[in-house]
Amino acid sequence: MVTSTKPPYDVYDANCPARQVLDRLSDKWALLVLDRLRGGPLRFNSLRRSISGVSQKVLSQVLKRLERDGLISRQVFPTVPVSVEYALTSLGGTLTATVELLTHWAETNMAAIEAAQARYDASLALA
Amino acid sequence: MVTSTKPPYDVYDANCPARQVLDRLSDKWALLVLDRLRGGPLRFNSLRRSISGVSQKVLSQVLKRLERDGLISRQVFPTVPVSVEYALTSLGGTLTATVELLTHWAETNMAAIEAAQARYDASLALA
DNA sequence: GACACCTGGTTTCCAATGGAAACCTTGGGC
DNA sequence: GCCCAAGGTTTCCATTGGAAACCAGGTGTC
Numbered sequence: 001m002v003t004s005t006k007p008p009y010d011v012y013d014a015n016c017p018a019r020q021v022l023d024r025l026s027d028k029w030a031l032l033v034l035d036r037l038r039g040g041p042l043r044f045n046s047l048r049r050s051i052s053g054v055s056q057k058v059l060s061q062v063l064k065r066l067e068r069d070g071l072i073s074r075q076v077f078p079t080v081p082v083s084v085e086y087a088l089t090s091l092g093g094t095l096t097a098t099v100e101l102l103t104h105w106a107e108t109n110m111a112a113i114e115a116a117q118a119r120y121d122a123s124l125a126l127a
Numbered sequence: 128m129v130t131s132t133k134p135p136y137d138v139y140d141a142n143c144p145a146r147q148v149l150d151r152l153s154d155k156w157a158l159l160v161l162d163r164l165r166g167g168p169l170r171f172n173s174l175r176r177s178i179s180g181v182s183q184k185v186l187s188q189v190l191k192r193l194e195r196d197g198l199i200s201r202q203v204f205p206t207v208p209v210s211v212e213y214a215l216t217s218l219g220g221t222l223t224a225t226v227e228l229l230t231h232w233a234e235t236n237m238a239a240i241e242a243a244q245a246r247y248d249a250s251l252a253l254a
Numbered sequence: 255g256a257c258a259c260c261t262g263g264t265t266t267c268c269a270a271t272g273g274a275a276a277c278c279t280t281g282g283g284c
Numbered sequence: 285g286c287c288c289a290a291g292g293t294t295t296c297c298a299t300t301g302g303a304a305a306c307c308a309g310g311t312g313t314c
Contacts (some may be wrong), residue, residue, distance in 0.1 A: 007239065009233075011159065015159065021233040022158065022229075025229060025233065026158055028149055030153075031153055032139060050139060052140055053202060068243065068244055070240060090140050091239050091240075094232070095236075103145075105221070105222060109221065109222075110238075112218050116155055120195040
């Protein structure tokens with residue numbers, strides 16, 4: 001069925017490394033971080049403040065994973081107190097366009113989603 | 128900075144409902160389910176078999192959330208043993224193009240990601 | 255009638271993850 | 285000596301995830 005020029009990766013196969021990537025991409029904080037960095041490099045705390053709700057622990061974990069995946073870079077400046085800048089790599093840059101489409105979709109279709117939820121909950125209530 | 132014609136939703140604000148949507152989208156199983164349904168309606172067990180690694184519990188939870196969000200529909204057929212078909216709604220259909228871009232990105236850029244991981248791990252090993 | 259089997263779940267149990275808050279480190283300033 | 289700031293790490297507890305067992309209800313089989 002899939003005999004085209006596709007790469008030998010199949011995200012539906014649990015043993016496929018592409019699934020590992022999808023696991024990372026499908027982390028809400030990772031998506032938000034990547035999108036946030038589109039505007040240029042950011043330091044740890046300003047990144048944290050700009051994404052309300054993320055804890056320091058989780059943010060540092062997410063940043064480490066993204067760095068390991070080569071999607072962002074981490075640069076330390078020997079200022080007083082040391083400052084650290086995170087920036088998109090070129091690989092990460094190729095992702096952000098797609099991520100932007102996702103966040104844009106979310107913002108655009110919120111009203112429809114909320115309406116659907118209300119309908120669903122109402123139908124349950126009278127059941 | 129963002130003073131354009133954007134809707135009054137801000138995914139970076141934890142209190143924004145768009146974040147709830149992003150939470151759902153950034154669920155790896157949800158992404159896989161939505162993409163799988165692009166080919167047409169599927170029944171519970173065939174969906175489960177086609178996405179290796181998902182448990183029954185999690186799949187039914189994901190399907191319930193997606194149905195509540197109005198992204199998929201659930202139709203019961205009174206066959207002998209009852210069969211249940213899940214299908215994309217039109218709202219869900221608007222998402223799948225974006226989702227496809229994400230999975231396609233994952234499959235395309237796997238090699239680069241794996242190389243980055245190897246580099247990262249190597250640099251840690253000699254530290 | 256007792257038994258096994260099908261789909262489509264729910265329940266149970268345990269391990270892994272997430273988040274809040276406290277703590278640590280390095281280096282000023284006062 | 286004391287406090288502060290940046291960038292984390294550690295601790296602790298609650299929530300979530302997954303494997304496997306169980307359930308419902310309807311059919312067929314002996």
